[in-house]
Amino acid sequence: MSALADRIDLLVRRGFFRLLRWLPTETASRLGVKAVRANVTANRPEIMIGARRNLAIHHPEWSAAEIEAGVDAFLDGVGRFMAEFAIMDRLVPEGRFEVHGAEVFAAIAGKEPIIAFGLHTGNWETFGPQFRKMGIPLASFYAPPDDAFERRIAEESRARFGVELLAPDARGARDGLRLLKQKRVVMIFPDESRDGRSMAPLFGRKPHDKGNLAIAARLARMSGARFVICHSERQEGARFRLFFSEPFALPPAEGAADVLADIAFLNARIEPIVARNIPRWYFLDDSLEEIG
Numbered sequence: 001m002s003a004l005a006d007r008i009d010l011l012v013r014r015g016f017f018r019l020l021r022w023l024p025t026e027t028a029s030r031l032g033v034k035a036v037r038a039n040v041t042a043n044r045p046e047i048m049i050g051a052r053r054n055l056a057i058h059h060p061e062w063s064a065a066e067i068e069a070g071v072d073a074f075l076d077g078v079g080r081f082m083a084e085f086a087i088m089d090r091l092v093p094e095g096r097f098e099v100h101g102a103e104v105f106a107a108i109a110g111k112e113p114i115i116a117f118g119l120h121t122g123n124w125e126t127f128g129p130q131f132r133k134m135g136i137p138l139a140s141f142y143a144p145p146d147d148a149f150e151r152r153i154a155e156e157s158r159a160r161f162g163v164e165l166l167a168p169d170a171r172g173a174r175d176g177l178r179l180l181k182q183k184r185v186v187m188i189f190p191d192e193s194r195d196g197r198s199m200a201p202l203f204g205r206k207p208h209d210k211g212n213l214a215i216a217a218r219l220a221r222m223s224g225a226r227f228v229i230c231h232s233e234r235q236e237g238a239r240f241r242l243f244f245s246e247p248f249a250l251p252p253a254e255g256a257a258d259v260l261a262d263i264a265f266l267n268a269r270i271e272p273i274v275a276r277n278i279p280r281w282y283f284l285d286d287s288l289e290e291i292g
Contacts, residue, residue, distance in 0.1 A: 032083020
């Protein structure tokens, strides 16, 4: 793409984002679906191919029509997620969250170190405004998108809700450990994809120490943190159920901690949730090959 074409593309995306900010909430969310479906159909057909392939793996009993319905739900979720950055600050005032389990979580926040496991279901960005509403400071590990415009939108959205961003590297891990030792809440996303390959949940693959599950396990062992799983489920349109799990800890280690055993333990906690929400999982289209 030429420099001029890049400039035009940026102006179009900026204009589209500003339009979403002015539109009613449900209209903006629906328009995101139309934009993503059009772009994927025209420019990224491999996304739909990957989603169909993986739905057939996860649900071999599904008919072709059921798989296509799953692909449609996947694109609907991705499109709405993208558009809802523009309207995220409206969702709490408009009463669009139904929150479950927050009382137990709020009772321990600030009194002990907590690793919040954020899952990429529904719209995980909804936890930013929910944490702010609850008055609980949040720090979160964050892998910046390659696209500069998408990066600016994501970072500005999280800044509006006071989310402290931690780099996905050794320095970020040290910062995260420091915050946990201060009895802060640190969010990390254990379900992730790197270079088009799903790292977790494992979905029958062998445990490996190359992803966020391993980082979370090590941080928990070093800080004594307990875990709370935070996941969002889309109801209808731009309405959500937000779930905070019961707090849980890693099993006591006999001698030196076995990181692969810890990873298997944590994976067993997150995989059923992602599996129940698989058409609405952001990384549905990514490869499920074994990770060596």
